[in-house]
Amino acid sequence: MTNQLSPTRGGSDFLAVGFGTTVAMWSVGYFCRLFGDTVPPVLLFALLMTCLLIGGVVIGRAGQRGIRGGVLAGLIAGLLSLLVVGSLISGDTPNAIRTGALLWVPGTLVICIAIMTLGCAIGGTVRRAPTAPPPDWPGALAAVAAIATFVLLAAGGLVTGFDEGLAVVDWPNSEGYNMFLYPLSKMSGGVYLEHAHRLLGSLVGLTTLVLAFHIQLTERRPALKALAWTALALVIVQGVLGGLRVTGRFTMSTDPSDTNPRILLAIVHGVLGQIVFAVLVTLAVVRSRRWAGAQPAAALPSVPLDRQLSVILVVVLIAQLVLGALTRHFTWALDIQRNELALDPERIADIGQRMLHLHLAMAVVVGLAIVGLGVRAWGLYERIPILHRLGLSMLVLLVVQVALGIAAYIVTGNDAATRRPTAVDVAITTSHQVVGAALLAWGVMLALWLRRIVEPARGGVTAPAT
Numbered sequence: 001m002t003n004q005l006s007p008t009r010g011g012s013d014f015l016a017v018g019f020g021t022t023v024a025m026w027s028v029g030y031f032c033r034l035f036g037d038t039v040p041p042v043l044l045f046a047l048l049m050t051c052l053l054i055g056g057v058v059i060g061r062a063g064q065r066g067i068r069g070g071v072l073a074g075l076i077a078g079l080l081s082l083l084v085v086g087s088l089i090s091g092d093t094p095n096a097i098r099t100g101a102l103l104w105v106p107g108t109l110v111i112c113i114a115i116m117t118l119g120c121a122i123g124g125t126v127r128r129a130p131t132a133p134p135p136d137w138p139g140a141l142a143a144v145a146a147i148a149t150f151v152l153l154a155a156g157g158l159v160t161g162f163d164e165g166l167a168v169v170d171w172p173n174s175e176g177y178n179m180f181l182y183p184l185s186k187m188s189g190g191v192y193l194e195h196a197h198r199l200l201g202s203l204v205g206l207t208t209l210v211l212a213f214h215i216q217l218t219e220r221r222p223a224l225k226a227l228a229w230t231a232l233a234l235v236i237v238q239g240v241l242g243g244l245r246v247t248g249r250f251t252m253s254t255d256p257s258d259t260n261p262r263i264l265l266a267i268v269h270g271v272l273g274q275i276v277f278a279v280l281v282t283l284a285v286v287r288s289r290r291w292a293g294a295q296p297a298a299a300l301p302s303v304p305l306d307r308q309l310s311v312i313l314v315v316v317l318i319a320q321l322v323l324g325a326l327t328r329h330f331t332w333a334l335d336i337q338r339n340e341l342a343l344d345p346e347r348i349a350d351i352g353q354r355m356l357h358l359h360l361a362m363a364v365v366v367g368l369a370i371v372g373l374g375v376r377a378w379g380l381y382e383r384i385p386i387l388h389r390l391g392l393s394m395l396v397l398l399v400v401q402v403a404l405g406i407a408a409y410i411v412t413g414n415d416a417a418t419r420r421p422t423a424v425d426v427a428i429t430t431s432h433q434v435v436g437a438a439l440l441a442w443g444v445m446l447a448l449w450l451r452r453i454v455e456p457a458r459g460g461v462t463a464p465a466t
């Protein structure tokens with residue numbers, strides 16, 4: 001099937017660049033604020049402006065709308081940024097507004113539009129060759145949603161890693177404030193981690209919402225449309241689960257005695273987060289122009305086995321993520337001391353140990369599946385670059401993951417049940433979780449491309465690769 005869509009249909013060019021730029025800005029802002037005041041505001045501002053400028057250059061160089069592309073992408077980035085600007089205009093009591101600070105609203109819009117338009121003008125002076133194929137904007141928009149979710153997984157991992165899941169006691173408000181008006185001055189330590197994770201969650205929610213509607217309007221393949229709705233539904237469920245993990249029930253109360261935090265929901269939330277990510281990766285692959293235009297490049301006898309192996313790999317990876325989440329939540333001191341499961345602390349620590357042993361046993365199965373499929377994809381499909389590269393890079397990821405797993409084992413091994421995690425512990429455990437998500441994405445991509453780019457040889461005849 002060839003992709004007959006116009007690359008800019010439905011505004012996919014400025015949506016992809018506007019959302020992409022915003023995800024880049026939020027990621028930079030989130031990362032810099034992790035270090036508190038050590039990153040000078042002027043440096044942060046310069047980095048954010050650079051993101052806007054680069055976004056503008058991208059659409060100016062490759063877009064087909066001229067300067068209008070920069071204005072529209074800047075408008076998207078500006079509107080989305082208003083979700084965080086609320087933290088600057090909020091007063092000292094819930095939902096009070098500092099009227100003097102309201103200038104931030106038009107100011108943000110003007111700056112985003114102006115800088116992206118400037119970037120667009122610069123990009124227009126170095127336009128791509130007219131013969132170059134136009135960028136795959138619809139595919140890029142789907143990829144932006146998957147990348148934003150990856151960042152969110154890492155941010156969620158930090159919340160869990162530092163044991164700060166309950167730093168903000170209410171939901172959907174944050175300490176009585178509307179979550180988009182929660183003052184920046186109150187965001188420090190665990191509160192920052194937890195609240196920023198919620199804000200990033202809302203950006204992922206909006207990106208997936210726009211992507212789902214965009215796909216309904218511009219796409220012909222019914223299965224892809226259904227998948228886009230599924231992704232949106234899963235993201236909504238994931239957000240609600242995150243909230244209910246904190247409150248236990250639907251309540252706006254900030255009184256801890258009205259809430260009933262649920263550690264089991266934290267575990268489900270951790271695992272579903274990875275599945276949401278896998279679904280968005282699927283959407284990004286299948287939505288790409290490369291997928292729509294691909295024809296099987298070869299018929300090979302190895303294909304049926306490799307297709308089966310890829311499904312097995314995705315299944316065992318998900319099982320491994322579940323065991324990893326159980327290990328994580330039953331290991332650390334606060335989870336044990338808060339005793340949300342109303343079990344004897346020793347019993348909880350014992351469950352944590354059992355889960356760890358199962359996780360280690362499953363690591364052997366996952367490792368064998370990755371080595372088996374990775375080596376085959378790398379060695380047997382040398383003339384099919386996408387499979388060859390996915391196979392090799394998955395093997396590299398496995399080495400990194402095992403090293404991080406061993407490091408996580410060492411830092412959680414002796415006394416995790418009796419102390420708080422340090423920054424080094426969290427860097428290790430969260431990296432291990434994030435690389436786990438990347439491995440899942442690799443497994444999903446291999447499973448998909450093995451169904452698209454190659455086909456089983458009929459009657460044992462091997463056709464040459466083209």
Ligand code: HEM
Nearest residue numbers: 153156157159160165201235238239242243266270273325
């Ligand atoms: C699409 C949206 C979201 C995704 C993909 C996501 C993903 C994650 C992930 C991967 C974790 C780490 C879990 C673990 O390590 O086991 C996490 C933790 C957490 N998330 Fe989210 N999240 C999302 C939205 C939300 C929202 C809207 C809230 C609202 C309150 C929320 C609240 C939490 C909390 C409280 C934790 C810490 C749980 C704990 O360890 O106690 N999340 N999230």
Ligand code: HEM
Nearest residue numbers: 270324325327328331363366405406408409412429433436
């Ligand atoms: C080979 C594939 C592996 C994958 C895909 C994997 C994946 C994961 C994931 C995703 C988590 C966190 C889950 C969550 O919080 O939601 C986790 C936790 C953990 N994993 Fe693995 N893992 C693997 C191998 C290993 C190995 C080889 C070891 C040790 C030698 C290990 C030790 C641990 C430990 C100790 C934790 C808990 C960390 C904490 O308490 O925060 N893992 N794993």
